[in-house]
Amino acid sequence: MSINRKALRKAVKRAVEKLFQEAVDKAVGILKQGGLVALPTETVYGLAADAKNPEAVAKVFAVKGRPSNHPLIVHMGSKEELNEWATDIPEVAWKLAETFWPGPLTLLLRRKPEVPASIVGGHETIALRVPSHPLTLAVLQAFKGGLVAPSANTFGRLSPTRAEHVEQDLQDKVDWVLDGGPCDIGIESTILDLSCTPPAIVRPGGLSAKALAEVLGFLPQESLNAPAAPGSLPAHYAPRTPLLLAEPEELEARAAKLCAQGKKVAVVHTQKITLPENAQWVCLPEDLSQCAHELYALLHELDKQQLDVVLASLPPADGLGSALRDRLVRAANAHTPQVL
Numbered sequence: 001m002s003i004n005r006k007a008l009r010k011a012v013k014r015a016v017e018k019l020f021q022e023a024v025d026k027a028v029g030i031l032k033q034g035g036l037v038a039l040p041t042e043t044v045y046g047l048a049a050d051a052k053n054p055e056a057v058a059k060v061f062a063v064k065g066r067p068s069n070h071p072l073i074v075h076m077g078s079k080e081e082l083n084e085w086a087t088d089i090p091e092v093a094w095k096l097a098e099t100f101w102p103g104p105l106t107l108l109l110r111r112k113p114e115v116p117a118s119i120v121g122g123h124e125t126i127a128l129r130v131p132s133h134p135l136t137l138a139v140l141q142a143f144k145g146g147l148v149a150p151s152a153n154t155f156g157r158l159s160p161t162r163a164e165h166v167e168q169d170l171q172d173k174v175d176w177v178l179d180g181g182p183c184d185i186g187i188e189s190t191i192l193d194l195s196c197t198p199p200a201i202v203r204p205g206g207l208s209a210k211a212l213a214e215v216l217g218f219l220p221q222e223s224l225n226a227p228a229a230p231g232s233l234p235a236h237y238a239p240r241t242p243l244l245l246a247e248p249e250e251l252e253a254r255a256a257k258l259c260a261q262g263k264k265v266a267v268v269h270t271q272k273i274t275l276p277e278n279a280q281w282v283c284l285p286e287d288l289s290q291c292a293h294e295l296y297a298l299l300h301e302l303d304k305q306q307l308d309v310v311l312a313s314l315p316p317a318d319g320l321g322s323a324l325r326d327r328l329v330r331a332a333n334a335h336t337p338q339v340l
């Protein structure tokens with residue numbers, strides 16, 4: 001029997017569209033009833049709930065074990081929804097939204113007085129973004145309202161970049177994990193504070209300062225006065241296995257010392273180096289986008305092995321590299337005292 005290729009392609013497309021729509025409908029149904037759905041975004045998986053349902057928002061805090069004064073990002077289906085949440089929106093916010101949304105940029109703006117206090121943790125600002133993963137964007141547009149979505153991990157732990165990371169951490173505590181495949185970018189969004197002058201980056205992330213500079217007209221600096229928030233705690237994004245960091249040229253000596261102490265070590269670096277026999281080399285891509293795409297998945301993977309320590313090299317502090325260094329340093333801070 002000959003198969004009509006064109007008809008086959010059409011049938012496959014229809015089947016994919018049907019599955020896509022079923023997934024979107026299921027997610028929206030759960031969210032409308034106040035449930036929690038882990039949703040894929042281009043940065044990391046988020047734990048989504050109806051931003052206007054205080055009980056659903058409270059569940060997000062409870063499931064993550066997150067302190068209630070740490071504010072949440074509200075995810076929207078379009079930039080026009082900015083008006084629902086923020087006030088005194090400067091012209092540059094619209095320009096940034098036009099250029100970078102949907103995408104890995106979160107804007108901090110003055111909140112409207114009616115925004116529930118539970119979302120903003122007592123702050124006068126609100127964090128807003130439009131994510132670009134097609135499934136989540138479709139969920140947001142069908143939901144017709146904001147969804148809070150912190151990274152879908154227990155407070156303080158590594159962010160999930162694959163559905164199975166969420167399942168391993170929060171499986172029994174969420175109503176559904178929508179598997180949208182591995183996250184493209186793999187590192188959280190850049191948070192830009194537009195409520196201060198000049199605008200400042202309060203969390204480096206998936207969008208570089210250089211890219212922002214093209215719209216802002218100046219290179220935004222990282223703010224040292226960021227309000228106390230999970231992403232700005234010195235120890236955060238932590239794997240279970242202690243993580244040590246070193247400049248590339250120090251790696252060999254550090255690895256040799258750890259192995260001599262009888263430690264089971266994995267060395268994460270872009271190039272193969274001379275290592276003691278019992279140390280394992282794990283390759284991290286040199287290209288910074290690739291590196292961001294793989295870093296958390298790799299740390300999740302290493303956490304499954306019974307290692308005493310992971311020794312990782314620091315990427316150059318350039319573009320995405322500054323976000324990668326930020327996450328690595330915070331992840332390492334969680335364990336340093338135990339391994340020194």
Ligand code: TXA
Nearest residue numbers: 043046071072123125126127150151188189229230231
């Ligand atoms: O890429 C991302 O941003 C992911 C995906 C799921 O969208 N979300 C994410 O959310 O990383 P979360 O909650 O894990 O981190 C949000 C960060 C926290 O450091 C929080 O304190 C900060 O944003 N934040 C939220 N609202 C804020 C506000 N009003 N003022 C200052 N910081 C705020």
Ligand code: MG
Nearest residue numbers: 150151159230
């Ligand atoms: Mg987080």
